[in-house]
Amino acid sequence: MFNMLIGLPEGGALSKDRLLEGTETRVIDRLKLGSGDFTELLKLPTLAMPEVAPEGSSDVARVGTLSRISPSGNSYMLQFTPNVNIAPIPVNELLANQDAFDIEQPWGFHRTRLIVKDIDLYRTLLERRQSSETVCPSRKYLNFPDGPTDENLVVVMMPFSREFEPVWETIQHTVFDVGLNCDRADSIWAEDAIMDDIVGLLWRARIVITDYTSHNANVFYETGIAHTLGRQCIPLTQATDEIPFDLKHLRTLKYETSDIGLKQLKLELGVRIRNILRTS
Template sequence: MFNLIVSAKGDVTSVTKDRILERLYTKDHIRRQFVTADGDIDRRKLETLPVLLVEEFKDDVKVPVRVGYFTAPFSDDVKQSLFIPSFTAEILQDNLSAFSMVEWENTHTHWAVKEGDLFQILGNIFESRPDCKNRINQFPIEQIVSNRVAVMMSFKAEYDDTYETIKQACSQEGYEAKRVDEFYDPTSIPEQIIELINSSAYVIADISELNANVLFEAGYAAGVQKPTILVTSTSDTPVPFDIRHIRYFSYLNNKQGRKKLFTSVVYALQSLQAR
């Protein structure tokens, strides 16, 4: 499901409460999922869905359409998706049924919830239109925060002390370590990861337990040529042969082992700075 927000000013604030989840535009079985027992709109639940935001339009199909996410609880700010740039309302007008929109819905300020995977819908439409080929997965260049280090690792509690060690090592060298779960944006973790990697000076990837997500993230970092420090806790799981040639730092996930990790991260950061 996804939020469809049509407003006179192309923003969220101009949509009044009585125009949220109107029955003409939101099916009853969907509406019930976002209305409390007291009849109030569950705004927090709505905010977990992606947003398609457009200004009211009739003949002017060149008005921009934005796809994104709410940036914070009860915020009216919609952050543009990294995966899908803005496009014109002509695509909406030509594909009303694909977006579960009724005729003239685009001329009425309201906030509806529609069925379907918004990104799959857009992907199918873009793929079928020669003028929209390759619009998905075009990642904008982020402004690099020179003292930020992106940390990719498991969120398991047993690695909390490991993360704290990495943060301390980064801090000693004048860097701020950031992990994606420290940002509010529950519906767009993949985009947050990409943004975090792109906007950081370096990446530290803890590939302990061969965490599939971390391996993917380390691969993405390598693909965009982001300097990356690989670390792994010593275990029975060997480092895959196809990345075994890349230098990595091993450590035991205990107090003594994390002291070694601290020293390794400091050394690696100093080496990167010296390049």
């Protein structure tokens, strides 16, 4: 078992009606908390974190212990002591694994309270860290942001030259037709450095469309980032001989830039996107 302290990452005053809110009755009975004796509660490890909404946060949670729970008027004063030997945990990592902590979706982390969970905290954290679905990229060279994936965002990585505008328009129309949003780096300006915008888009994307045409080095670099982040990728090309050897094993949509060719691209791309939405 463990205590999950939400909204008081450093301890503090907690309304009495929020103490044990959401805790199962069998857990309360097992720990003999009904009498107001918190001795057993103080023996449990504690995960303390700020409130976090579904869109995520750059804040962190800490693992430690509750060293004191004392009444103070209509509240309890909680003293939390973090374990200095355990590194802070990004709250977005907890948000991404909400089910593993048995926290209700989607606003379960957005309410100040103390819950006791009948879960092995350390084992759960270790399994989440070791999971192949958890990506912890280095920020040595790239400024990866914090925040969850946008389930409605499709990002396009392609050359920015004028000759690709009909292709870009076709992709946009296809994405919009399936009810998703579509962006590429030149359509936003959120950061001073364009690479930060590109990395931010790849981080948030649910699907990444990459066009290998003209053998653009930037597109291949961005494709590698998308693969590392585990994003669903849809590669395109006008010529299959422009696909590097390391990427030839991945199915690629070949298209032509004629009116008929772009209509065919719209059809095949739409099918691929819908398949991803249905299976992921």
